[in-house]
Amino acid sequence: MTSPDLPSTTSSVWDDGHGPHFPALDADVRADLCVIGLGASGLSAVLEARALGASVIGLDATVTAGGAAGSNGGILRAGLAKFHHEAVAAYGRERAAALYRLTAAEIDRAVRDTPVAVRRTGNLRVAADPAEWADCAAQLAALRADGVAAEERDTPFGRGVFVPADAAVQPLARGRALARRAVEAGAVLHEWTRVGSFSGTEVRTPRACVRCGAVVVAVDGGLEHVLPALRGRVRTTRLQMLATEPDPAVQISSPMSSRFGYDYWQQLPDGRIALGGGRDRAMDREWDAPAVPSDEIQSYLEGVLRERIGSRAQVTHRWAARVAYSTSGLPVLAEVETGVWATGAYNGTGNLMGALCGRAAAQLACGMPSAFAAVLDGSASRPDAC
Numbered sequence: 389m390t391s392p393d394l395p396s397t398t399s400s401v402w403d404d405g406h407g408p409h410f411p412a413l414d415a416d417v418r419a420d421l422c423v424i425g426l427g428a429s430g431l432s433a434v435l436e437a438r439a440l441g442a443s444v445i446g447l448d449a450t451v452t453a454g455g456a457a458g459s460n461g462g463i464l465r466a467g468l469a470k471f472h473h474e475a476v477a478a479y480g481r482e483r484a485a486a487l488y489r490l491t492a493a494e495i496d497r498a499v500r501d502t503p504v505a506v507r508r509t510g511n512l513r514v515a516a517d518p519a520e521w522a523d524c525a526a527q528l529a530a531l532r533a534d535g536v537a538a539e540e541r542d543t544p545f546g547r548g549v550f551v552p553a554d555a556a557v558q559p560l561a562r563g564r565a566l567a568r569r570a571v572e573a574g575a576v577l578h579e580w581t582r583v584g585s586f587s588g589t590e591v592r593t594p595r596a597c598v599r600c601g602a603v604v605v606a607v608d609g610g611l612e613h614v615l616p617a618l619r620g621r622v623r624t625t626r627l628q629m630l631a632t633e634p635d636p637a638v639q640i641s642s643p644m645s646s647r648f649g650y651d652y653w654q655q656l657p658d659g660r661i662a663l664g665g666g667r668d669r670a671m672d673r674e675w676d677a678p679a680v681p682s683d684e685i686q687s688y689l690e691g692v693l694r695e696r697i698g699s700r701a702q703v704t705h706r707w708a709a710r711v712a713y714s715t716s717g718l719p720v721l722a723e724v725e726t727g728v729w730a731t732g733a734y735n736g737t738g739n740l741m742g743a744l745c746g747r748a749a750a751q752l753a754c755g756m757p758s759a760f761a762a763v764l765d766g767s768a769s770r771p772d773a774c
Contacts, residue, residue: 400459401631401662401705402560407452408567413578413596419445421753422591422600424583424614427457428559428738429731430606431566432746433753438573440754445598446575447591449582453563455679456609456709456738461629461652461664463643464555465511466492466536469735470717471523471649473530478717479766485534486763492536494740495555498562501569505562507657509642511554514546516647523648524549545644545696556643556654557739588727602727602753606746609679609710611732617724621715622733626677627667628685628708632693632701634659640697649736651692661701663693681706711736721745721752721761729753 420442423430430446431453437444448454467488468475475484499506515521528549531538541550571577584592586605591598607614612622640655651665666688667674673684686706693699712733714720719741720733729752731745748758 399705400560400629400707401656401660402458402462402558407560407564408571410452410567410577410579412580413445413447413593413598416597416599417445417576418599419443419576420601421445421604421750422447422586422598422602423604423606423750424586424591425606426452426567426577426579427455427606427608427742428453428563428566429457429608429734429742429746429749430604431563431570432743433604433606433731433750434570434575434577435566435573436747436750437754438570438575440750440756442754444575445600446570446577447581447583447593447598448577448579451579452567452577453560456627456711457742458560458563459629459707459709460559460627460739461643462557462559462654462662463511463645463652464495464498464506464557464739465737466495466551466554466740468717468741469737471513471527472534472536473526476530481534483763483766488534488536490744490760490763491740492553494744495553498557498740498743499555502562502565505558505565507556509554509556510550510552512541512543512548512550512642512644513649514543514548514644514646516546520646520648521547546646548644550642554643559739586728588725602729604746604749604753605724605728605730606732606742606749608712608732608734608738608742611712611720611730615724615730618720618730618733622712622720624676624710624712625667626674626679626708626710627664627736628681628689629662629664629706630686630689630693630703631660631662631705632699633704635661635699635701638697638699638701646696653692653697660704661693661697661699663689663697665689665692679708679710681708711738718764719745721748721764723752727753
């Protein structure tokens with residue numbers, strides 16, 4: 389049943405309407421590299437390619453950071469999509485620890501490069517029940533075993549694991565800041581430019597063609613539709629969120645997650661609450677669903693807002709985004725055909741992993757080695773050169 393205060397807007401709470409705007413591509417151009425998708429991963433690829441001296445054209449079917457890159461939960465949690473003890477079990481301690489260190493360093497980089505968008509708040513995972521607390525305790529032990537500063541903490545929302553080096557981000561502000569930096573660095577960006585077909589040497593759009601030396605496809609949600617070769621390895625789902633007016637009666641000091649990461653929330657500096665999750669309540673119906681909020685999940689989220697968080701604030705925003713998950717739990721970073729490098733399927737953790745993968749894709753597409761790619765695929769475990 390639809391909530392009585394369902395607002396008419398489906399824009400995210402992050403959108404203040406003040407982003408940069410770039411024209412659609414309307415004439416043939418040439419570049420060393422063409423990047424398809426201007427979310428965090430695509431913009432990171434653009435910036436890295438410019439740092440390597442390559443000329444770059446970036447294209448997006450809608451607007452810069454217009455998908456999940458600019459409308460996610462705004463949490464910078466170091467590590468992989470799996471909690472650290474699960475990652476150690478799945479990928480081995482050395483590899484999992486190396487990837488954890490790389491994502492932790494990426495938070496430092498985000499703080500340095502886009503300070504206007506990042507707050508060093510820490511991050512808390514709170515247990516919903518005793519079974520989840522047992523899992524939290526295993527996570528805490530694994531983090532400490534690898535030298536990560538983490539602590540047990542009791543809160544009004546439950547007992548949990550707190551990692552002080554994690555952060556909160558305004559994801560759309562960060563994406564727009566990266567876009568401005570890319571243009572200042574000499575890249576050319578085009579919005580509202582839908583790609584029709586592409587190869588490693590040519591990208592065709594309805595009105596123009598980009599001839600290039602290589603292509604990076606930096607798409608998360610819908611990646612398997614853009615690159616059918618990835619079907620079976622990648623699958624897209626919908627994530628939903630809502631946000632409230634400022635609520636001075638609730639105090640949430642850092643982003644939080646619960647129910648094994650299926651629910652997550654934070655309070656913005658102005659007191660508004662942003663809350664997402666509930667995908668497991670309708671898992672089959674969320675796969676490949678459009679980026680439109682559903683009554684079913686929105687009603688569940690409002691229940692979490694009222695009962696778990698204890699807020700009575702008016703809901704002002706409800707929105708959804710599409711993200712991709714991989715069968716391995718690791719992101720895709722691969723040359724899918726000659727000269728075409730793909731990155732995506734960040735398993736819901738694209739704020740950090742997307743940037744790392746985007747830079748690595750640009751390095752590989754420009755004929756350079758990538759230390760991060762070697763760590764990701766398990767052929768190396770030392771991130772010294774990343």
